[in-house]
Amino acid sequence: MSQNLVVQDWIEDRGENLSPDAAARAGERHFFLCLALVLVGCGMLMVHSASITSYPTEFERVYLSRHLTFLAIGLPLAWIVSLLPASFWRTWAPFFFLASTALLLSVHIPGLGTRVNGSQRWIRIGSWTMQPSEIAKVTLPLMMAWQLTCPRIRRSRSFFVRLFLVWPLLCVAPLIVLQPDLGTTLFLALSMLIALFLGGWPLSYFVAATLALIPLAGTLLVLKPYQWQRITGFVQTWVDFNQAPYQLKQSLVSLGSGGLQGVGIGQGWQKLSFLPEANTDFVFAVVGEELGLVGTLGLTLLWIGFYTMGLRILRHLPQRSFAAIAGITLLSQLVMQAAINVAVVTAMVPPKGISHPFISYGGSSLVVSLVTVGLILSFAKEENPAAEIPRDSDD
Amino acid sequence: MNRTPVDEPLTASVRSRFLASGLVLVWLVLAGRLVQLQWWEQASLARRGEDQWSFLDEVVPRPGDIVDRQGRVLATSVRVQSVYVIPQKIADREAIARDLGSALQIEPDALLKRFADHSDKHFMWVKRRVNDDEAQRVRQLKLPAGSWGFRDEYLRRYPQKSLAAHVIGLRDIDGIGRGGLEESCDALLRGQPGRRSLIRDAHGRVIEVREEIEEVPQAGRNVVSTLDTVVQLFAEQALDRLMEEWKPKSCCAVVMDPQTFEIWGMASRPAFDLNRTDQVPDDAWNNGALTVIYEPGSTFKPLMVAWGLQIGAIRQDEMFDCEMGEYKMGGRTLHDHHRYGLLSLTDVLVNSSNIGMAKIGERLTNVELHRACAAFGMGRPTGVQLPGELPGLLRPLKDWTSYSTGSIPMGQELGTTPMQMIAAHSALANGGMLMTPQLVKADVKSTVRWTGDSNESSLREIQISSHVVDESIARWVIEEPMFETVQRGTGRRAKMSDYTVFGKTGTAQKFDFKTGKYSNEKHVSSFICGAPVSRPQLLVLVVVDEPSVGKDHYGGVIAAPAASEILHRSLVYRHVPVEEVPLRSANSEVDLGVEL
Numbered sequence: 001m002s003q004n005l006v007v008q009d010w011i012e013d014r015g016e017n018l019s020p021d022a023a024a025r026a027g028e029r030h031f032f033l034c035l036a037l038v039l040v041g042c043g044m045l046m047v048h049s050a051s052i053t054s055y056p057t058e059f060e061r062v063y064l065s066r067h068l069t070f071l072a073i074g075l076p077l078a079w080i081v082s083l084l085p086a087s088f089w090r091t092w093a094p095f096f097f098l099a100s101t102a103l104l105l106s107v108h109i110p111g112l113g114t115r116v117n118g119s120q121r122w123i124r125i126g127s128w129t130m131q132p133s134e135i136a137k138v139t140l141p142l143m144m145a146w147q148l149t150c151p152r153i154r155r156s157r158s159f160f161v162r163l164f165l166v167w168p169l170l171c172v173a174p175l176i177v178l179q180p181d182l183g184t185t186l187f188l189a190l191s192m193l194i195a196l197f198l199g200g201w202p203l204s205y206f207v208a209a210t211l212a213l214i215p216l217a218g219t220l221l222v223l224k225p226y227q228w229q230r231i232t233g234f235v236q237t238w239v240d241f242n243q244a245p246y247q248l249k250q251s252l253v254s255l256g257s258g259g260l261q262g263v264g265i266g267q268g269w270q271k272l273s274f275l276p277e278a279n280t281d282f283v284f285a286v287v288g289e290e291l292g293l294v295g296t297l298g299l300t301l302l303w304i305g306f307y308t309m310g311l312r313i314l315r316h317l318p319q320r321s322f323a324a325i326a327g328i329t330l331l332s333q334l335v336m337q338a339a340i341n342v343a344v345v346t347a348m349v350p351p352k353g354i355s356h357p358f359i360s361y362g363g364s365s366l367v368v369s370l371v372t373v374g375l376i377l378s379f380a381k382e383e384n385p386a387a388e389i390p391r392d393s394d395d
Numbered sequence: 396m397n398r399t400p401v402d403e404p405l406t407a408s409v410r411s412r413f414l415a416s417g418l419v420l421v422w423l424v425l426a427g428r429l430v431q432l433q434w435w436e437q438a439s440l441a442r443r444g445e446d447q448w449s450f451l452d453e454v455v456p457r458p459g460d461i462v463d464r465q466g467r468v469l470a471t472s473v474r475v476q477s478v479y480v481i482p483q484k485i486a487d488r489e490a491i492a493r494d495l496g497s498a499l500q501i502e503p504d505a506l507l508k509r510f511a512d513h514s515d516k517h518f519m520w521v522k523r524r525v526n527d528d529e530a531q532r533v534r535q536l537k538l539p540a541g542s543w544g545f546r547d548e549y550l551r552r553y554p555q556k557s558l559a560a561h562v563i564g565l566r567d568i569d570g571i572g573r574g575g576l577e578e579s580c581d582a583l584l585r586g587q588p589g590r591r592s593l594i595r596d597a598h599g600r601v602i603e604v605r606e607e608i609e610e611v612p613q614a615g616r617n618v619v620s621t622l623d624t625v626v627q628l629f630a631e632q633a634l635d636r637l638m639e640e641w642k643p644k645s646c647c648a649v650v651m652d653p654q655t656f657e658i659w660g661m662a663s664r665p666a667f668d669l670n671r672t673d674q675v676p677d678d679a680w681n682n683g684a685l686t687v688i689y690e691p692g693s694t695f696k697p698l699m700v701a702w703g704l705q706i707g708a709i710r711q712d713e714m715f716d717c718e719m720g721e722y723k724m725g726g727r728t729l730h731d732h733h734r735y736g737l738l739s740l741t742d743v744l745v746n747s748s749n750i751g752m753a754k755i756g757e758r759l760t761n762v763e764l765h766r767a768c769a770a771f772g773m774g775r776p777t778g779v780q781l782p783g784e785l786p787g788l789l790r791p792l793k794d795w796t797s798y799s800t801g802s803i804p805m806g807q808e809l810g811t812t813p814m815q816m817i818a819a820h821s822a823l824a825n826g827g828m829l830m831t832p833q834l835v836k837a838d839v840k841s842t843v844r845w846t847g848d849s850n851e852s853s854l855r856e857i858q859i860s861s862h863v864v865d866e867s868i869a870r871w872v873i874e875e876p877m878f879e880t881v882q883r884g885t886g887r888r889a890k891m892s893d894y895t896v897f898g899k900t901g902t903a904q905k906f907d908f909k910t911g912k913y914s915n916e917k918h919v920s921s922f923i924c925g926a927p928v929s930r931p932q933l934l935v936l937v938v939v940d941e942p943s944v945g946k947d948h949y950g951g952v953i954a955a956p957a958a959s960e961i962l963h964r965s966l967v968y969r970h971v972p973v974e975e976v977p978l979r980s981a982n983s984e985v986d987l988g989v990e991l
Contacts, residue, residue: 054596197410241443253447255432256440269448273596293433300426304419311415319407328411332418339421346428 022383025313029380032309036373039302039358040071042287047361049265050279050286054272063279063361070363074370081374086323086382089142089375090149093326097143097168103132104175121179131364133176133184138368138375140188141195141333143168145326148199162205165196183352187337194336195329200320230350237347247282248347250275255288255296255346262292279361281353284345299359300342307335313380327379330372452593456586457549459615461563461576463624464659464836469563470577470669472549476530477523482513484542484598491538495521498532523568524550541598553669559627561663561682562620562781562834565672574680576618576834579780586615619836621657626650629964630662633937633957638664641942641953647683647813648937648961653821653925656830656858658779659933659965685784687940688810689919693747693885693950694901695806698819699755700744701872702767705864708758711871713740715751722750725797729753744876745884747900749805756804764803765792770863771819772829773811778859779832787811806901813921817936820899820923823873824931826866831858873897878928882977885951889924889959893973894966896959897931898924900950905941917941922954924962932971935962 044067051063107113107120114122114129122129147153147165156162169192176185197206221228236244237252254270257263268289271278278286288296310331317324334357341356343349355362357369432440461470478499485491488510496503499522506521513519521543525533530545551566564575572581589612630648637646643664650660663683667675681687703709720734731748743751756764768774774789788810795803802808814832822829863869877897880886885900901921904913920942925934937958942948 054598194414197414198407200407200410249443252432253440253444255429256437257444258433259437259441260434269594270444273598274444274447288429288433293429296429296433297426300422300429304422307415307418307422311411319411324411328414332414335418336421339418339425342425342429343421346425346432348425348428 025316025380028309028313029377032306032313032380033373033377035302035306035309036358036370039306040370042299042302043358043360043366044068044071045265046283046287046359047279049268049290050271050283051361052266052271066363067361067366070366071370074367077367078370078374078377081371082377082381084378086326086379089326089378090146090322093139093142093146097139100132100135100139101171101175103130103135104172107132108175108178119179119181121181129363131362133172133179133181133188134362134364134368136172136176136188137184137191137333138330138371140168140172141191141329142326142375144192144195144199145322145329148195148325149320149322162201165199165201166192168192181353183354186352187340187354190336191329191333194332195325198320198325198328232350234344234347234350244347245351247276248351251282251285251345252347254282254285258289258292258295260293262288262290262295265290281341281355281360282345283360284342284356287359288345296342303335303338307331310335310376314376317379317382323379323382327376331376334369334372448594448596449592450595451590454589454591454610454612455548455570456588456612457614458551458566458570458586459584459617461580461584461618461620463620463622463627464657465623466619467624468554469559469620469622469624470551470553470566472551472566474547475524475526475550476545477548478521478525478530478533478543479546480510480519480521480543481541482510482516482519484539485510486539486542491542494536494538495533495543498536499525499529524548555624556670557666557668558624558631559622559661560666560669561680561684562622562658562661563669564782565669574783575682575781576620578782580618580835583618584615587613589613621659621833621836622661623659623968625968626961626965627660627662629961629968630660630935631666633961634662634664637937637939637953637957641939641944641948643939643943643953644941645678645681645683645687646937646939647687648935648957649684649813649817650961650965651817651821651832651934651936653824653931653934655833656818656821657833657836660961661834682781682783683938683940684813685779685781686812687919687938688785688787688812689921689938689940690809690903690906691806691811691816691921692901692903692919693806694816694820694899694921694923695809695811696744696747696752696804697823697872697877697899698771699752699759699764699767699804700740700876701823701864701868702763702770703755703759704868704871706759706763708763709740709755711740711875714738715740715743715748715754717743717748717750720750722753724753724757724801727798727801729801741876741879744899745879747880747885752804753801756800759804761792761795761800761803764800765789765795768803768809770829770861771822772815773809773819777812777814777818777832779814780834784814785812787815806903813936813938816921816923816938817934820925820936821934822863823869823877824897824925824934825869827862827864827869828860829863830860833858873925873931874928881924885949886922886924886955888951888955889922889962891926891959891963892976894926894963894971895928895974895976896924896926896962897928898922898955898958900955902948902950918948920948920950920953922950922958924955924958926962926966927971927974929974932969933962933965935959935965937961 044064047067048064051060053060103123107123112123113120114124116122121131121133123132153161153165169189172188173185176188193206233245234248237248241249250270254268254275257270268286270289271286275282275285284296287299311328314324314327314331317327337354337357340349340352340354344351344354355365358366458472460468462468478495480491488507492503492507492510495501496506501522509519549570553563562575564577565573566577567573570585572578572584577584590610630650634646634648645664647663648660649658651658661684663681665676665679667679700709704711714737717731717735717738719736720731722729729750731750733746735746735748738746738748738751759767768789774787776784776786790809799808818829818832877899878895880900881889881896881898886898889896889898903919904915905917905919907914907917919938919940921936921938923934923936925931935958937954939953942953
């Protein structure tokens with residue numbers, strides 16, 4: 001029956017056979033989907049615009065066509081993902097996690113892994129490359145939700161069992177740190193903490209984890225002052241602009257150049273050569289220059305809307321169920337990734353290689369973001385058993 | 396589906412709400428930051444952006460032409476292309492050095508070395524002002540874009556070649572006037588460079604030219620010189636012949652209209668071709684008319700006589716006892732080349748008697764002699780619109796001795812430039828007004844005057860004129876002694892059958908600093924003449940430094956024929972009406988023009 005409902009949701013939207021409550025939720029899901037598609041549309045536009053350089057070559061157009069190709073892969077995949085029930089994901093979560101760990105491992109196997117710009121992040125299959133650390137962004141939260149909803153673990157009051165919950169991160173983190181990709185590692189850690197937070201990890205553990213970070217930062221400061229300087233370089237944009245890292249300076253200049261209304265889509269100067277990584281990690285700065293404050297605040301509103309709508313379509317799920325934990329974690333993670341990206345672009349946090357979901361160019365990232373939306377939709381469609389029982393009796 | 400009992404439902408919902416509001420708060424902070432960057436700090440950030448991608452490029456203005464008083468072109472500019480490279484962007488230096496070297500006929504090794512020396516630079520000239528063939532060859536090389544280019548420049552051309560080279564001067568490869576009118580009128584000629592705004596990318600490549608804020612270059616203004624190419628040519632030709640005949644170290648000629656003080660011609664030898672300045676002997680750069688300092692000798696005498704008449708120290712009808720050629724003056728004995736007894740004032744000048752002039756000097760005294768020198772403009776530049784004019788040498792009165800009383804009236808003990816001498820004589824010729832000589836036509840930009848600073852306000856718009864002697868006195872000096880000098884005196888070789896000519900010869904022994912005495916071999920021979928006597932239209936001065944052929948280097952012999960030739964041809968050219976010349980029989984007593 002559940003399967004039937006799902007299919008109907010996608011095919012026809014009459015809601016005739018549904019309860020008013022379910023019909024309302026279907027409407028909300030569609031709105032959520034629309035917001036996601038608007039983001040995808042903005043992404044297409046910006047990837048095309050931000051890929052143009054001052055020295056136009058045929059190669060620039062490749063970015064848009066590749067982006068569209070990944071969209072063509074990602075959208076059906078996300079649709080299929082959304083059709084599958086939450087129980088399927090719960091059953092297979094450990095398997096997916098182990099598979100992604102294996103992929104992360106294979107990055108380091110000579111012949112399979114590909115080195116780009118000094119980082120070993122990609123797997124090459126034919127002419128396609130894949131970034132397994134992006135896949136971990138989906139599999140890790142699923143794994144965490146699986147663990148947290150495992151009855152035996154739930155019932156256990158043992159300190160060690162609870163501490164043991166972090167093992168999935170300990171599996172993947174070294175593999176990603178070695179790539180090296182500290183940004184994604186920290187991001188995955190953050191995502192795991194969200195899952196643990198939602199899953200009911202005692203608050204004292206979070207305090208302890210925070211305290212544990214202080215000596216770690218201190219060690220870094222003493223042992224690798226250069227690294228520390230790189231991390232804190234963004235502070236210079238507030239103190240002495242001229243001494244600030246080049247990329248951040250250019251990012252802020254791009255945003256400022258846009259002003260209120262922007263210079264117009266496709267007309268930015270900064271992206272042509274001054275702003276590095278204009279179509280990937282710093283695409284938001286291009287949005288700022290070309291669409292101005294109107295564009296950046298519009299995108300901000302879009303993300304807030306996406307988040308609140310996402311929470312809304314998940315709110316009926318029982319607290320601490322697999323679907324609730326996984327769904328909210330995935331949603332928060334996606335919105336948080338966008339927020340961190342904006343924070344980096346506006347020099348609020350140290351620069352990290354974090355792309356802007358949907359907007360930045362990047363095949364794996366786009367597919368994974370779409371799959372994340374598919375998963376959220378899949379969980380959202382999960383009927384609340386607590387609410388189902390009285391409704392069933394009504395019928 | 397896992398259906399565990401909800402053990403802590405309240406905490407769980409608080410937690411998810413806490414997370415949600417935390418994340419929304421983060422977005423609100425980011426929105427605030429965006430407002431700060433794109434609203435508050437928008438102006439300063441946008442300026443930083445503009446600073447890095449736009450820059451101003453200078454557009455070279457076309458320099459003005461220099462034309463003569465009839466509009467004949469003396470200096471003009473043509474547009475040519477120059478080849479530059481951006482050494483930073485050159486990938487394969489050897490290949491480019493080889494290709495460019497063969498296209499532009501430059502030694503590839505030398506070019507390669509220059510590439511290496513400038514490897515971190517954004518700009519390097521390869522060859523400036525290439526001709527059309529070379530430009531075409533470079534284009535055909537199809538060198539990698541972004542590493543080289545052409546830039547338009549102006550090439551200065553002087554169609555008259557060496558004619559008036561010293562007056563015109565040069566415009567150097569960077570478009571800056573060096574010497575002559577090119578330097579003194581640089582502010583007018585150079586024009587105002589324009590600006591255009593270019594947009595470049597982070598690699599320094601120009602990606603767009605912004606037309607809308609372009610500042611149009613102001614082409615330089617044309618300068619109309621008072622020179623007349625034909626008169627100038629007469630002077631040049633006369634000097635060429637003189638150089639050949641007498642082989643002097645240098646010589647120069649100035650042609651001036653005494654009524655307006657406009658210079659019609661000014662030539663100097665040795666000369667050079669303005670278009671080929673790579674092999675000019677050092678001494679050829681000098682404009683003799685402004686830089687040769689010589690003792691004027693007898694050409695100075697009429698000035699002193701005029702001053703003496705002006706202050707009433709002597710009279711026109713006075714007779715001077717010339718002591719039969721030997722006169723003791725203090726501890727010094729003066730000699731005339733011929734023995735004269737009583738001579739009229741006119742004849743003192745016609746025969747150029749040193750003793751007669753010494754007696755006039757005694758009447759004037761040092762004070763008045765010094766005033767006379769100053770009044771006729773000695774010891775200071777005339778102010779002609781050319782750079783590098785020397786002020787001559789006039790010692791202060793306190794340094795003068797009793798010797799000076801005898802020396803100054805015969806044009807010794809002071810140094811003058813040819814320019815000063817012709818200016819002083821022009822004052823006599825126009826009725827007593829000494830003015831600033833002019834080289835630039837007043838109708839172009841009123842009257843411009845050289846002030847000695849080539850950078851700013853180098854041209855002053857004034858012509859100073861000062862009254863030196865009364866018109867009647869000036870007229871008398873011209874009509875009587877100076878006319879007679881040509882009629883029957885030392886300047887007979889300048890006599891013409893169709894114009895009444897006045898003039899004065901000068902032969903000065905050069906002071907030899909080695910021996911501390913006046914040399915018997917080295918002379919400066921000069922002759923100044925003008926016509927017609929009734930209203931002088933033109934004045935010509937020829938000064939010859941160290942003629943080396945023959946023994947007798949008299950001004951009347953060496954300089955007079957050249958000066959007379961220039962004068963005559965110029966008068967005919969200017970269509971000055973032909974006159975009746977009184978056929979006064981030459982005084983048989985007159986010597987051959989021997990004088991000191």
